[in-house]
Amino acid sequence: MKRKVTKAVFPVAGLGTRFLPATKSIPKEIMTLVDRPLIQYAIDEARAAGIEEFIFVTARGKSALEDYFDESPELETSLKKSGKTTLLETLRQTYMDSGAIAYVRQNRAMGLGHAVWCARRLVGAEPFAVILTDDVIAAEKPCLQQMMEAYEETGGNVVAAMEVAPERTSSYGVLDIAEDMGAIVRVKGMVEKPKMEDAPSNLAVIGRYILLPSVMQNLHRAKAGAGGEIQLTDAIAEEITAGNPVFGFRFHGQRFDCGSKAGFLQATVAYGLARGDLHDEFAQYLGDTVAMLKAGH
Ligand code: G1P
Secondary structure (H helix, E strand, C coil): CCCCEEEEEECCCCCCHHHCCCHHHHHHHHEEEECCHHHCCCCHHHHHHHCCEEEEECCCCCHHHHHHCCCCCHHHHHHHHHHHHHHHHHCCCCCCCCCCEEECCCCCCCHHHHHCCCHCCCCCCCCEEECCCEEEEEEECCCCHHHHHHHHHHCEEEEEEEECCHHHHHHHHHEEEEEEEEEEEEEEEEEEEECCHCCCEEEEEEEEEEEHHHHHHHHHHHHCCCHHCCCCCHHHHHHHHCCCCCCEEECCEEECCCCCCCHHHHHHHHHHHHHCHHHHHHHHHHHHHHHHHHHHC
C-alpha cells in the first residue's frame, strides 16, 4: 500500500527580482491573477489533491505572505454588516485551519533543493508534494490531483512534465527518457538547465512533484550543481541510481510561467477570460485591441 500524501512543501523564499520594483514590498506569491494571489491558486490545487499540511519555506520580507492566511475579524464584521455574503465566502475560503500551516525559514538563498531540504523535519519519513507557485496550471482536474492518481498506479517519485521548444531546455530540469508510455514516462536521468545541444530530450520538469522521503536524504548530502545552487533535480535524479523509480507525468492543462512577466500577462488574460463576471467585457476589449494591432495601430 502506498502511503497517502498529505503534506506539501511550498518554496516561497525567492526574492522575486524579476518583478521589481513591485517585489520591493510585496512577496511575488501575493501578486494577483485577477483578484487572487498566486499562493491561493497553489493552495487550492493542493487541497483538491488531498493535502492536509501546508509547509511554507519562507525568508525575510515575506511576512505579508504569512499574514495572508489569518482570519480577518474586522473585514468579516464589515462584510456581514453590509450583507456582502459572496465576498464573505471568498474571504473564508482563504482561511487555513489552525495547525494546518507551518512556516520554516530558509536563512540563505542556496537553491530550490536547499529550500525543500529546510522542510525536512516537518515532512519526516513520508512521501510529500512540492508545488512551485510560479507555475500556474489551468486544468479541469487540478494538476497535482492528476499526479496523485498517477502515483497511485506507479508509486516512486512523480514529476510534472511538459514538452518545451528545444531552445528553451536551458530554463528547465529536463528528463532523460527510459520508456515512454504516453501520459507516464519512466525516467533514467535528469539534467538541470542543459544547453540545447546537451539536453537528453525536450521533456521539461514543471513545478509539481510527488517525492519519496529519500529525496530529503539525498538533499542532505547534496553539493551545489547548476548555477552553483543545490538543485532539487539532482536529488531526484539520485533516486534512480538508488533504485527508486522516477516518472515524468504529462499533465492535462495549460501551464503559465508566472515567474516571467510575459507568462504572468498571459495567465492574466486566460484567467480573466475564464471568469464569468468579466468575460464579456474583457473579451470585447481584447477583440478590439487585436483588431487594432492587426490594422497596424
Ligand atoms: C525550477 C527547477 C526546474 C524546473 C522549473 C519549472 O527552476 O529547478 O528543474 O524545470 O523550476 O518551473 P526555476 O524556474 O526555479 O529556475
